[in-house]
Amino acid sequence: MSDFDIDHTSFAVHDALGWARRLRRDLGAVPITGEVLAEFRYLLLHVGTADTGGRLELLEPVGTDGFLSRFLASRGEGPHHLTFTVPDLHEAVRRVRALGMTVVGEDHEHPSWREAFIMPDPVHRTVIQLAQSDKSYPKPGELIGSTDRDPSASPSVAGATDPLWWTPLWDTPAEGHGRLGATHLVSQDRDVSLRLFEGVLDAGVSERDGSLELTWPSGSIHLHSGDTPGITGADLHGGSVEAVDIGSSRLQRHV
Structure with missing residues (x-):
C-alpha cells in the first residue's frame, strides 16, 4: 500500500457473522480477512464485482468491558469509523495535528x-483511522474466484x-449480487473537511448533486453539509434488496 486510499467503512455490530451472512445472502459480499483481538473481532468484506465495489468492516465486541461494548451500549449498532491508508503514517499524523485535530x-x-x-x-463526529501497511489485500477478482485465503x-x-x-x-449462499458505492458523510464545516480529505489525504474533489464527491482509487465519500455530522450510510448498486439498515445508517439502492 503505497498511495493514499480509502480502505473501508466500519460498522459496530453485536453479531458480525450474522450480519456477514445477511450481506452475503442479499448482496453477494465475500470475506477478505478477519482477526480476533483482546476487545473485539473484525471481518472485512468486499461488496462488489471483480472490477468495482467497496470494502465494509464489521466489528463485534469480545467480552463486556471493552471500548466496543461501551460504544454499542451507548449508541447501538451503526457506523464506527472510516479507515484510510497512507504512504507515510508519521507524516500524515504530523499534518493532521497541524490542522488542530487530536490524534x-x-x-x-x-x-x-x-x-x-x-x-x-x-x-465529522466519527473516528478516522489512518493506516500504513507493507502488505495488501487480494484483488477483487481473486476474492470472488476462490474461497482460499492466506492470512499471512x-x-x-x-x-x-x-x-x-x-x-x-462460506455456508451461506450468495443470492443477490450488489456492489458498495460511496459512503455518505455529513460535515459541519466543509472547509475543515477539505483541509483533511483533500489537503492531507489527497482526495480528488468534484461537485455532485449539491454535495462534494471525494474520490480515491478504492472508493469515494459523498460529503454533505449539515448540522448533524457523521456517517449516514452508503450507496448500493444492484443486490436483491432495496436497502440494508445497520443501526442509524442505511446502505441504500442508488438510482
Whole structure:
C-alpha cells in the first residue's frame, strides 16, 4: 500500500457473522480477512464485482468491558469509523495535528498494520483511522474466484489471533449480487473537511448533486453539509434488496 486510499467503512455490530451472512445472502459480499483481538473481532468484506465495489468492516465486541461494548451500549449498532491508508503514517499524523485535530493510539512498530486514530470532533463526529501497511489485500477478482485465503499475505493488526474465525460464512449462499458505492458523510464545516480529505489525504474533489464527491482509487465519500455530522450510510448498486439498515445508517439502492 503505497498511495493514499480509502480502505473501508466500519460498522459496530453485536453479531458480525450474522450480519456477514445477511450481506452475503442479499448482496453477494465475500470475506477478505478477519482477526480476533483482546476487545473485539473484525471481518472485512468486499461488496462488489471483480472490477468495482467497496470494502465494509464489521466489528463485534469480545467480552463486556471493552471500548466496543461501551460504544454499542451507548449508541447501538451503526457506523464506527472510516479507515484510510497512507504512504507515510508519521507524516500524515504530523499534518493532521497541524490542522488542530487530536490524534491518539499511534502504533508505528508493526509493519503489517501501523495505525493512528483521529478523534471524533464537532465537524465529522466519527473516528478516522489512518493506516500504513507493507502488505495488501487480494484483488477483487481473486476474492470472488476462490474461497482460499492466506492470512499471512494480508495486513494484520498487532496481537491479533484466529484469522479464519469467520469461515462458517462460506455456508451461506450468495443470492443477490450488489456492489458498495460511496459512503455518505455529513460535515459541519466543509472547509475543515477539505483541509483533511483533500489537503492531507489527497482526495480528488468534484461537485455532485449539491454535495462534494471525494474520490480515491478504492472508493469515494459523498460529503454533505449539515448540522448533524457523521456517517449516514452508503450507496448500493444492484443486490436483491432495496436497502440494508445497520443501526442509524442505511446502505441504500442508488438510482
